[in-house]
Amino acid sequence: xxxxxxxxxxxxxxxxVEGRVLDVVRAPATVLSTRGADVDPTDPATVxxxxxxxxxxxxxxxxxxxxxxxxxxxxxxxCVDVSEHPKTRDHHGTFVLCNAEVVESSRNEKARExxxxxxxxxxxxxxxxxxxxxxxxxxTGEEVTLTANAFEARALQHEIDHTDGLLFLDxxxxxxxxxxxxxxx
Amino acid sequence: MSTPAPLHAVTVLGHDRxxxxxxxxxxxxxxxxxxxxxxxxxxxxxxxxxxxxxGDAEASAIEAALQPLTADGxxxxxxxxxxxxxxxxxAGTSWVxxxxxxxxxxxVSSVVARVAEVGGNxxxxxxxxxxxxxxxxxxxxxxxxxxxxxxxxxxxxxAADLGVGASLRAVEADEL
Numbered sequence: 001x002x003x004x005x006x007x008x009x010x011x012x013x014x015x016x017v018e019g020r021v022l023d024v025v026r027a028p029a030t031v032l033s034t035r036g037a038d039v040d041p042t043d044p045a046t047v048x049x050x051x052x053x054x055x056x057x058x059x060x061x062x063x064x065x066x067x068x069x070x071x072x073x074x075x076x077x078x079c080v081d082v083s084e085h086p087k088t089r090d091h092h093g094t095f096v097l098c099n100a101e102v103v104e105s106s107r108n109e110k111a112r113e114x115x116x117x118x119x120x121x122x123x124x125x126x127x128x129x130x131x132x133x134x135x136x137x138x139x140t141g142e143e144v145t146l147t148a149n150a151f152e153a154r155a156l157q158h159e160i161d162h163t164d165g166l167l168f169l170d171x172x173x174x175x176x177x178x179x180x181x182x183x184x185x
Numbered sequence: 186m187s188t189p190a191p192l193h194a195v196t197v198l199g200h201d202r203x204x205x206x207x208x209x210x211x212x213x214x215x216x217x218x219x220x221x222x223x224x225x226x227x228x229x230x231x232x233x234x235x236x237x238x239x240g241d242a243e244a245s246a247i248e249a250a251l252q253p254l255t256a257d258g259x260x261x262x263x264x265x266x267x268x269x270x271x272x273x274x275x276a277g278t279s280w281v282x283x284x285x286x287x288x289x290x291x292x293v294s295s296v297v298a299r300v301a302e303v304g305g306n307x308x309x310x311x312x313x314x315x316x317x318x319x320x321x322x323x324x325x326x327x328x329x330x331x332x333x334x335x336x337x338x339x340x341x342x343x344a345a346d347l348g349v350g351a352s353l354r355a356v357e358a359d360e361l
Binding site for chain 2: 026027028033108118119120121126166167169170171172173174175176177178180
């Protein structure tokens with residue numbers, strides 16, 4: 001797999017604004033079940049939102065990704081950073097994508113997922129372990145395409161689902177695939 | 186061909202503590218009963234187990250053997266004989282239904298009524314209340330020829346009336 005060096009080299013300092021820590025909303029908030037609006041990635045409001053998402057992710061223990069819906073904003077923006085996670089293979093560090101889509105996916109694997117917006121439950125979800133994702137970088141608005149594997153692929157699909165108004169609950173494998181959370185980070 | 190051993194359905198419900206399963210299954214083993222299918226979970230912290238065991242013991246003897254479990258009044262045990270069921274392979278298709286949203290009365294009944302209307306059979310069901318979030322996940326066998334898009338629309342409409350969301354997905358089984 002080839003890492004997109006341009007995305008890997010991106011960091012929130014490229015946004016040029018200070019991120020604010022926002023409150024994370026929890027299910028059953030309607031915003032979590034509603035597809036967000038596509039955004040203009042060069043709009044200063046989008047740039048601020050991108051910085052806020054990264055800042056909020058950074059202060060949230062164990063958080064490897066956060067979508068705008070989760071801070072109550074119905075917009076198709078999310079951030080990801082799986083670089084410190086033990087299940088990560090390749091990764092692109094910290095990045096934010098706007099209006100992102102999965103354009104290719106393969107190699108399904110099942111794993112247990114949690115979500116800051118569903119704090120009391122975890123669920124077994126089958127997802128592709130290799131994806132190609134296309135989206136726009138906030139600030140420049142540049143379109144990027146990246147190939148992700150393993151845990152980064154899972155995180156990207158989880159976050160893109162958020163931007164489409166879907167929770168992992170919508171994808172659990174069956175009636176025995178829902179579990180009360182045992183440990184809180 | 187010999188007749189299969191009689192089947193007994195045992196339920197144990199009540200206050201959870203370590204050792205309930207060990208004690209229950211130990212007493213059943215002492216009666217020469219063979220455990221077949223079983224399921225156990227915690228429902229809002231309450232121990233809940235159902236199991237089927239096969240063997241020649243009388244239901245009254247099983248009840249008597251399990252009576253010590255109920256001695257402190259925190260557990261309820263029931264035993265009843267049940268017939269053998271022929272669980273034939275379903276002819277239709279398998280689906281997972283997820284419903285989640287704000288808790289309110291009637292979510293389960295109104296959504297699963299739509300499933301029953303088309304002859305859908307729920308084969309496994311979990312519901313959880315987590316804070317304000319209510320979640321239902323059901324595995325459903327639909328008869329061959331069922332109008333799945335129509336069911337999906339009916340379920341989605343029933344859910345929307347209650348202010349919750351629903352999704353219906355085909356079960357994917359990867360044969361290895």
